[in-house]
Amino acid sequence: xxxxxxxxxxxxxxxxxxxxxxxxxxxxxxxxxxxxxxxxxxxxxxxxxxxxxxxxxxxxxxxxxxxxxxxxxxxxxxxxxxxxxxxxxxxxxxxxxxxxxxxxxxxxxxxxxxxxxxxxxxxxxxxxxxxxxxxxxxxxxxxxxxxxxxxxxxxxxxxxxxxxxxxxxxxxxxxxxxxxxxxxxxxxxxxxxxxxxxxxxxxxxxxxxxxxxxxxxxxxxxxxxxxxxxxxxxxxxxxxxxxxxxxxxxxxxxxxxxxxxxxxxxxxxxxxxxxxxxxxxxxxxxxxxxxxxxxxxxxxxxxxxxxxxxxxxxxxxxxxxxxxxxxxxxxxxxxxxxxxxxxxxxxxxxxxxxxxxxxxxxxxxxxxxxxxxxxxxxxxxxxxxxxxxxxxxxxxxxxxxxxxxxxxxxxxxxxxxxxxxxxxxxxxxxxxxxxxxxxxxxxxxxxxxxxxxxx
Numbered sequence: 001x002x003x004x005x006x007x008x009x010x011x012x013x014x015x016x017x018x019x020x021x022x023x024x025x026x027x028x029x030x031x032x033x034x035x036x037x038x039x040x041x042x043x044x045x046x047x048x049x050x051x052x053x054x055x056x057x058x059x060x061x062x063x064x065x066x067x068x069x070x071x072x073x074x075x076x077x078x079x080x081x082x083x084x085x086x087x088x089x090x091x092x093x094x095x096x097x098x099x100x101x102x103x104x105x106x107x108x109x110x111x112x113x114x115x116x117x118x119x120x121x122x123x124x125x126x127x128x129x130x131x132x133x134x135x136x137x138x139x140x141x142x143x144x145x146x147x148x149x150x151x152x153x154x155x156x157x158x159x160x161x162x163x164x165x166x167x168x169x170x171x172x173x174x175x176x177x178x179x180x181x182x183x184x185x186x187x188x189x190x191x192x193x194x195x196x197x198x199x200x201x202x203x204x205x206x207x208x209x210x211x212x213x214x215x216x217x218x219x220x221x222x223x224x225x226x227x228x229x230x231x232x233x234x235x236x237x238x239x240x241x242x243x244x245x246x247x248x249x250x251x252x253x254x255x256x257x258x259x260x261x262x263x264x265x266x267x268x269x270x271x272x273x274x275x276x277x278x279x280x281x282x283x284x285x286x287x288x289x290x291x292x293x294x295x296x297x298x299x300x301x302x303x304x305x306x307x308x309x310x311x312x313x314x315x316x317x318x319x320x321x322x323x324x325x326x327x328x329x330x331x332x333x334x335x336x337x338x339x340x341x342x343x344x345x346x347x348x349x350x351x352x353x354x355x356x357x358x359x360x361x362x363x364x365x366x367x368x369x370x371x372x373x374x375x376x377x378x379x380x381x382x383x384x385x386x387x388x389x390x391x392x393x394x395x396x397x398x399x400x401x402x403x404x405x406x407x408x409x410x411x412x413x414x415x416x417x418x419x420x421x422x423x424x425x426x427x428x429x430x431x432x433x434x435x436x437x438x439x440x441x442x443x444x445x446x447x448x449x450x451x452x453x454x455x
Contacts, residue, residue, distance in 0.1 A: 010423065013080050016433060017388070017418035017445070021062050022055075022085040023452045024384045027124035030117035031055060031086075037107055048089045050104060053097050054377065055085045061381035062418055064359045064411075066374065068094040080424060083431060098365070105369035114376045115181060115201075118383050119208045122178075125387060125452070128210050129174025132340070134332070136215035136237060139180060139206055140344050141171040141199070143191045143221065144351040146361045154368040157187035166363070168375060169195070170351065171202050173209060176390060176407055177350045179382040180205060184372040191221035196230055203234050213237060215330075217344040223327070228298070229283030232329065239341045242300060242325035253321050256304045269309020269316075274334045276301055281327075301326045301337045349409075354382060357411035382410070388448055389413045395447035399440045416441045417448065 025031065031051035059081065060070045071094045074081050078091055092100070104110060122128070131137045148156045148165040159167050167187050173180040183198055199216075206214050216231055220241035231238045244252070260273040281298045284291040305322040309315050328337055355361040360378050363371040389408030392398055398405075420441055423434040435442035 011077065011080075011425065013077060013422045013424050013433070015059075015063055015418055016420045016422035016435070018059050018062070018081065019084040019433070020388055020417065020449060020452060021059055021381075021384055023449070024121060024125075024387060025055065025058065025380075026086060028117040028120040030113055030120075030380070033113050034104075034110070037104070037109075048092045048096065050100055052085075052087045052089055053092050053100050054104075055087060056081065056091055057097065057101070057374075058377055058381050058384070059085055061358060061360070061378060062385055062414070064357065064414055066359055066362075067364050068098045070094075071097050077424070098370075101373055102365070102367060102370050105367065105373040110373060111376050114379055115205050118179075118379060119205060121380075121383065121387070122209060127387065127390065128212075129178055130176060131210075131212050132175060132215070132343070134336075134340075135212060137174055137206070137210050137212045138340075138343070139171055139173050139202060139214055139216045140347040140350075141169060141195075141202065141216065141218055141222070142344075142347050142351070143167050143169045143185075143219075144348075144355070145187070146355060146363070148187075148362055151362070151366075153363070153366050153371070155186040159187040166371070167191070169198060170347070170354070171198075172347050172350050173206060176386060177346070178209075178386055179350075179354075179379050180209070182375050182379055184368070184375045186368075191219070192224050192227075195222055195224070196226045199227055199230050203230070203236060206236075215239070215340070217341060219344075225281055225283040228281060228327065229285060229294070232283075232296070233285065237330055238328060239330065239337060239344070240327045241341065242327050244323070244325065249321060249323055252302075252323055253304060253306070256302060256323075260304075269307060271306045271308075273304040273306070274302070274338070276334055299328050299330075301328060301334050303334075303338055353410040354378065357409065357414065358382065358385075385410050385413045385418070387452075388417055391448045391451045392417060392444055395444060395451060397447045398444040417445055420445055 031054065034054055035049045035051040037050065056071060056074060071092060074091045081087065081091060129137050145159040145161040146166045146168060147163050149163050156164050156166060159165050165187050166184055167189055168182055168184045170182050171180045172178060181202055203214065214236045216236055216238045218227065218240045220243040223240055223243040256273050259277060260275045264272040266272065277300050278297050279300055280295055282293050282295045285294045303324045307316065307320040326337060326341055330337060358378065358381065363374055365371050365374065392408050392413065393405055420435065420439060425432045425434065435445065
């Protein structure tokens, strides 16, 4: 039977899940603080508060929409967005939103207010980042390039990934992958530049998020004594991939074969050497306004793989040596250190959720500071979606899957809980949102709504 389509005057709301976003944003004073920030001298009292503009933009980010033109889509039902997000005045035009965000980006305090709002939101919801099996809460910091090629945006340049764009640094906390912090950087900027300051900020907000010990994991691009000094003086734990730089791999291989008395042989032609060695590291400590050097002996965990036969059975003319080393101040076994660092690789999936699932890669503005503000708002939007997914898993009312689900991907949250369709009606002074029986996620949506509203 052929399906016939017609236009209707019914109020069908596609992103019904924006009501969840509004509930979570209401748990912090972020919008009220933004509204108190000084505005332009030419227009001290704008018609639409800046807080309303940011509320709408965060709602768009939660729908994987970053361009300012998407503000026009909110005009389809102004009343729903006003009720769901708690807007005071209404919805701005794309031009007004762009201009206001350009101005707001000049205020350096907005970044701090975003991070404070995230901490408050987690406290109000009673959520703490989950630790790993050893009781340490992981913080994974890493640079991930954003492709903004074929644009004339400010500070885009060639990245180490081989294309033109930005090279922001992200930091995630807990096994759930909550976004702790993010910093937009010029594409050609080295990963270590400004990382000590970024690391201090991470530790500050990490301790606010949880009272458990922190385990910071970094890539080899952040192999620096400055970082170790900050982490050691803070009392935090770390695993950092070691960068051998100009050191001879052959010399290391010779020494490792002498140190490791019991190598492993998982197959013919493959030998794995795992062990620990120690080396002095000097970093500076600031005391009474002066910097003083401090030298400590630090642990290096190594893993060397020597292959004389490749995985296809081909005998190699010269042995192939793969050498990996990690700095750490943990007392775990060598195998546990290596396994924990491998878990650091999961943050690549978190990068993908930001850049692909939320479509925050080709940033919308030509101005660097405005794009930095967009990335700051992404921290809030990402954590809101992650919290919704957190409750979605724990309510147990979601459609059954083949395997147990420990964490919802951001795309799943957007598609099934943010963009869930509803029928809006008014009756007896009440606004009613009806969810159709054909949607398998409707009970899960109501359970998540009740969990958020009940905290």
